[in-house]
Amino acid sequence: MSNSNPAGLVTYRSEVLPEWVDYNGHLRDGFYLVLFSYGVDGFMDQIGLDASGRKALGHSLFTLEAHLNFLHEVKLGSRVEVRTQVLGFDAKRVHLGLGLYIEGQDKLLSFCEQMQLNVDMAGPTAIPFAPSVSNLLQAMALAHASLEKPKFAGRAIALPAPKAKQ
Secondary structure (H helix, E strand, O other): OOOOOOEEEEEEEEEEHHHHHHOOOOEEEEHHHHHHHHHHHHHHHHHHHHHHHHHHEEEEEEEEEEEEEEEEOOEEEEEEEEEEEEEOOOOOOEEEEEEEEEEEOOOOOEEEEEEEEEEOOOEEEEEEEEHHHHHHHHHHHHHHHOOOOOOOOOOOOOOOOOOOOO
């Protein structure tokens, strides 16, 4: 995985498979989240929570919250990639922005904002990141601070308030 893309760290690549698409040949809603989940796995690899890191530390990430924006259709056979940006972190949590793109292109197809929690699997219970992971997160957050904040980050789902009748 490289970090040469200005929209964040590429953490997953795949072709859209036939079993992932609907009757229109478009990626099904749930498989967008599957792709983003694999993107988080790739991110974990980058911060020392790969399989060997999880085994050594006894830690993993749990998803606390996810917001998903569907922006453009994704078709069968498309080569896609997930680009991940650290939007912030504290002692136990990391706030991620994940974008779905056609591999090598810059048109955002979908955006997923997630809050991940560091968990001691023996509990399971929330605990601070190990120093080795925290140091990698700090370096990544610093590198990503110069990236533009995704315009879909921080949004909430709501309908506009009804207008008063006059």
